[in-house]
Amino acid sequence: MRPSAGSQAARCGRVDPDSAGRRTRATVNSPIFACMSRIVTTCRRRPVYGHPDRRASSRRSGGAATAHRFEESRVARVDCDVLIMGNGIAGNLAAAWFTRHMPALRVDVVGPAARTLPIVGESLVEFSTQLLQEVGLGRHLVEKQLPKYGLTFYYKLDPSIPADPRYVVDAVPTNPPLPSFLVNRFTLDDALRQLNHDNGVEHVDGKVVRVELGSGAQHGVVVRRSNGTVRTHTARWVIDATGRRRLLARQLHLGDTATYQRSSFWFRLADFDASILDRIDAVTSDTRRPDAYYAAHHFFGRGNWLWLLPVRAEQSRRMMSVGLTCRPDLFPVAVRSIPEFLVRMTREHPILGDLVRSGIVVDTNLYRNYMYRARQRYSSQGWFLIGDAADTVDPLYSTGLALVTMAIQQVGAIVHRDLDGSSTARYVSTLDRAYAGFLGLGEGQVARLYDVMQAGYQCRLRMHLHVVGFFHMALPLLLNGYHADAVGAAMMARLGRPAHGLGRQLTDFEPLIARAAARQPSRSVRDGVRVQSALALNHSWFEHRRDDEIPRSLFRMFRHLVALRLALMWMAGVRSWLDPVQLRGLLRSFLWGLAVGALGRRSLKRSRLTRWLFTSGHGDAPPPFASRDPTRAERTR
Template sequence: MKSDLIIMGSGIAGNLAAMYFRKKFPDINVTLVGKQKSRSPLVGESTVEVTVQFLNAIGLSTLLEEKHYHKYGLSYYFKQSYDKKCNKYVVHEAPGINRLPSFNLNRNVFDQDIRDINATLGIRRIDQDVQEVILSDNNDHKHQVVLKGQNGETTHIDADWVIDASGRRRLLAKQLQLHKAPAYQRNSFWFRMNSFDRTKLFEMTDTRVNHHCYDPYYVTHHFYGQGYWIWIIPLKASTGKDHVSIGITYRPELLGQKNVQLESLLTILDNDHPSISAMIRSGSIDDTCSYNNYMYEAEQYYSKSGWYLLGDAAFTFDPANSAGLAYVAHEITQIASMISKDRNHELTQDYVDAMERHVKAQLALQDSWSNWYLIMNDPLKMAWTLKVANMGYFHVVLPNFINGSYLDGRSANHFAKLLPRFSKENAPKCYPFPELLELITEQIDPSQPLDPELIPNLYEKTINFRLYRATNDKDRAQFVSRYFFKLARLRLYVMKKVKWQFNIKHGVVMTKSLIAIASDLIKSTVIFCIPSFYVKKAKVNSSLSSPYTNMGDHLRCLTHDKKHTPPLQSMMKNDDQPAQVDSREISEMEM
């Protein structure tokens, strides 16, 4: 048996990859292998704008709108005191609707729908386990995947390219001994529930920016504590009942617990966030799941010889900031760009290395997130950390994805230089403006409520509301210029909150801060005036150039027959005929 492309794994990463490749390269054969699990641990899924841009590109916009809740951003709840008994919060939520949408996915519904759509696209699906992968040692791409049937019989499939999307089975990573231990481990416990009283979540005293844009329930909610954070993801259920995913991710050595389950979670929440525990006790639990020590990486993710690791088969991620499927979207499009160049006999080791460096640069963000757990019980440091992190996402990462610049090898290498990975021992502070925030911390009376002005909601000043379409390179440079300008303003804001004293320590911190502000303003000005200072692109048709000529081409795919696939197939009265209007109704309307 022969297939141009084999994708091993029938989960969400494998199905999304199959759909993208089938639509991007309609002339190649795509085979999806692996047994579909009747039950698998699904979180819910909070998506970000990168993910939705990818899902829209493969024709799923109607599905998202009809079957899943809009997610109006990430909302963060910071204690207004260092006393964990405090039930007063400063809430950071979007004061408006972002021009680029995101959604909270009901994964049970979504996963089945994309499988149903794939069944109409001519993707060959084989419901068998992979027994062995025989990889070619050279660049002739003569790989072979050996499948094992129910009765022990084997099937051999030859392929030019093999993508491992087998999830935590990690078929290729284990076979090739690519396992790499992460700097820090994480544990997670979560569950989904229904028939709960959502109003109990808001039984707290909070400070938030008033707006008239959306119901604040329809976001992804984040709460924090000693070595942990909590997510609450509202989900749309086909039954019409309230449905929600709630979970905790934690570093066990910081939390002081190694295996959080429902009862121990409720004990934590009773002490730290009683409104959440009250909401949980008001509902019915559907299912529970947990992962302990679930983090891992790989030494290599892509190969010039035509094999690739995708999703959880490559590395696991911290669900903080909902980046999971965003990583998958980057990886699928990177693999597609390598296959595209390979088909034209233009793929070089330099280009593969550049894509690999981009993946590892994104993992540098994971390194920072690992250290966030050290400050999650510190509302001052955590609030400012998230401000700056989200500002970087909206001004750098998101425009790069929509534009497709990360598929240019020179641009990918430049991005990797901007986000180097540090060893555990040499990691910098995980929060911004460390010397300023340390001074403010020293001046705070921990027995008194925290001034909300120390942790203000600056969403409207840090989020890039101007971004709504594929941008050219000049616009990307201007967004980065604005990032540095806003960074200087944020640092100045923090400086104004310090109660300055006339001594050497304060003088040194003030001098360093003013120099940093000047440096950011210089970067902002130079990048604005000379975009090439930031924008680095390879020459057209060079070994590092992107296979796509126009910006955003990686997100332009063929469409599918939406009329006969979810969700429209169940919404239309008749698949072939338009709805008929009774003649009596016509007469009445004419009268």
């Protein structure tokens, strides 16, 4: 825990007026002392907490606890309250969130002004779109970016003939329930930096050399500025958003390896012939869906998939982000240039070769074996890792900025509790485990999906389960702030466990899906379940998006899992009815459905049953890394 304001004042030599003698009080109250204090206050740099034009509002809304932290920060003489290392989209989005929700805090961003890392076209999801709208970029998204009408998936009709030009196309049947966008990262980053500048966020043009973590209310960040000078900036909270540089993770030895590696090659394509996409030989089509062009397009192959993301460019140029992501153990051929991309991809998707040849390649980028993990992301000592500074993700479901959004809101909740004195190491650990569970659940399912990407029937069924879990459980919990609530975070951490949570149920489906596909040789991929049906997208919950309707959403999810498992067991034959794994999964889904159905219209966060299930016993046990304090180890070194 951080030292109190009284202990800080004692170490700094300040006098407690309640215990001082008559002579001290007379000196303090003298006109000469008052005049000198006024001169010092006038000459002092701007206040630590907030800017001059926001001080009045912060005094009215801060409260006694916040004022207590104001005094502690003033005594500690820190340069800023929140120092964010990294001038990319994660760091600037965090700065925008703090200035929007905690305007009394002074926020500084440290990082080079020039772009130094590759930027990929971005497909937003509903959760990250909501955060951008909250911080004040809603109009920018509508006026400067393209709308995104869901995801469109292209599966080979005959997996045994890769050159077959026919596809089964799966797209959203209607407009998505919540808006999302296809964004040009260059224009979005510029708009975000301009927003922070207008809100008073100070940008330090330089590179962080090292971080000197403190045990109390002050951390030091050594920065080498662009002019060559070196200066130590002090702050109460430090957020590492340095991306793949992973400054704090390397310094504190928090890095960990991922189970499966991924490699990506991508480029921006301009002035291409968009009518080529209309010539795709789609076996299935849905005329009710919106414009097919404005979507995130995904083409699946053996151990790899490709994305096509239309983006808005300057001077009304037609532009698209095109990329390949693969699992190197299943796709061993390296793709490092446009000629290699065309040679390799035209074997499976000839029409994409025609699309690339019709346009102009603007730039190319390559990441090889880029997956990694962090053993810890948040600390009660006041340092945090967000975005690629902690973990990398697979871009299949466009969850990169969604996870950044989740981390920013969790860090904000920790800082808010730290301000009013209610933050504990247990609470910080619970939020860290919730993030790790959510990340592990999604990434584990995506990593194993590469095994069957060339098999359209199995791939569609697995992706259908992913979509059901996201729209029935993950997105409702995130939109209602469960990831930042003590009980909600404990529930998300438990559900994300590989051995007991939803991930275990989805994993148990995989051999059942394989057996069902093997016993249906005449069944075409076109006869599989729709990935994005109205049931899978959970349209009924998104009409109101209320917290007390989440139990019904979960009940519908578990009911669907029971029905789907029974149907697959019937298709797979007698062996599946005798499989203890499938019987156990069937019973688990049935019991979970009964449990959440019994809650009716009650909030899971406030339910006594939920508190008993997810915050007792091992539910609140600290993670394995909690026994080692990396901050203390770093100070020892």
